[in-house]
Amino acid sequence: MLQKITSIVAAGVALAGLAACSRKVEEPPASVAATVGAPAARPLAAHTPNATVVTPASAAPPHRAPAKAPDRLRFAVIGDYGAAGEDERKVADLVKAYHPEIVITTGDNNYPRGGADTIDRNIGQYYSEYIGSYNGAYGSGASENRFFPALGNHDWYTDDAKPYLDYFTLPGNERYYSFVAGPVEFFALDSDPREPDGVSATSRQAAWLKAAASASKATWQIVYFHHPAYSSGPHGSATALQWPYREWGVDLVLAGHDHTYERNEVDGLTYLVVGLSGNHEYGFNQTAEGSKFRYNQRHGAELADATLDELRLAFVVDDGTRIDEVVLTHGK
Numbered sequence: 001m002l003q004k005i006t007s008i009v010a011a012g013v014a015l016a017g018l019a020a021c022s023r024k025v026e027e028p029p030a031s032v033a034a035t036v037g038a039p040a041a042r043p044l045a046a047h048t049p050n051a052t053v054v055t056p057a058s059a060a061p062p063h064r065a066p067a068k069a070p071d072r073l074r075f076a077v078i079g080d081y082g083a084a085g086e087d088e089r090k091v092a093d094l095v096k097a098y099h100p101e102i103v104i105t106t107g108d109n110n111y112p113r114g115g116a117d118t119i120d121r122n123i124g125q126y127y128s129e130y131i132g133s134y135n136g137a138y139g140s141g142a143s144e145n146r147f148f149p150a151l152g153n154h155d156w157y158t159d160d161a162k163p164y165l166d167y168f169t170l171p172g173n174e175r176y177y178s179f180v181a182g183p184v185e186f187f188a189l190d191s192d193p194r195e196p197d198g199v200s201a202t203s204r205q206a207a208w209l210k211a212a213a214s215a216s217k218a219t220w221q222i223v224y225f226h227h228p229a230y231s232s233g234p235h236g237s238a239t240a241l242q243w244p245y246r247e248w249g250v251d252l253v254l255a256g257h258d259h260t261y262e263r264n265e266v267d268g269l270t271y272l273v274v275g276l277s278g279n280h281e282y283g284f285n286q287t288a289e290g291s292k293f294r295y296n297q298r299h300g301a302e303l304a305d306a307t308l309d310e311l312r313l314a315f316v317v318d319d320g321t322r323i324d325e326v327v328l329t330h331g332k
Contacts, residue, residue: 064179064180065146071182071183072183072305073184073306074098074304074306075103075304076302077103077104077254077274078104078274078278079273079276079277080108080259080277081278081279082108082109082123082278084126085278089126090318091301093318094300094301095301095303098303101181104186105150106275107152107191107257108153108154110123110154113158114154116158116166116167120137120167123167124136127147128141130145132145148186150256151164151191153192155192161194176188176189184218184222185216186223188224188225189223191238209248210248213245219330220251220252220306220328221251221252223250224254225241225255226256226257228257228262228271229241229253230264230266230288230291231262231264232262232287233258233259236285246268251269252269252311252328254302256275258273259296260281260284261293261294261296262293264288272326274301274315276296276298277299278299281296281299293324297317302315303315310329311329312325313326314326
């Protein structure tokens, strides 16, 4: 099986539901540093359904999230967003207008220190309608959980992330876990050095991912966490998180931490930094390996549609402008 990657930059195009891209590609604005290109197709690692799954303590089998149909899914990705204010509200409005079935996050859900006194104001105020078992002050929440965050460093600053773990009801051990929605299996990792099961490629957490991703029977496998494996932002690339994801059958890796949007393509795998969803923007430093597109001008979210044939994602900013788009397809 081959993975074909088509990358499109389309600045200045209003959001129209991620329709098929037959339109003319326009040049990005001068404020956007961008290089556009599509790497040659490369073989995907074969999945091994009979692999033994190494499960962390208290982990459960992959959770199945609400999805309208098993063969398609609409979802949104936000990161570094939990800073209560107008910027977060605008991104939340953008996300809700897209009507995603689930929302995932790339961390830093609760600034400044992950406290119990700020968590509902930073998260529930804007996304309560997606949160299952919700007990906050902003409505009744969701009948089934549709909000699947990853831990960020700011979430760890208070009491070993206890406010976060108390606030959400998530699969597995809640620090890292997997769930299936439509044709996608998602794998949320904890990239923070305080993770008890480690963050290196030889850690217990990595062994869990390797076995679980290899055994996945979903059409798409998406991994997401906070500290980016590749980033041109001020935090830079987290080399400890440069695991052999592609060898383990992963199709896409998402991260945050740097308050930017960036697309990197390394060894045939697409890595996206989505850290521009509410907190202040960062600049760029030395260009990271595989960087194809960088943007830091307005807040936004990654809006995505997955089918059995393709995975289509676009970074869209709060005024509805589609900044960058990538389409992944499984060739035969």
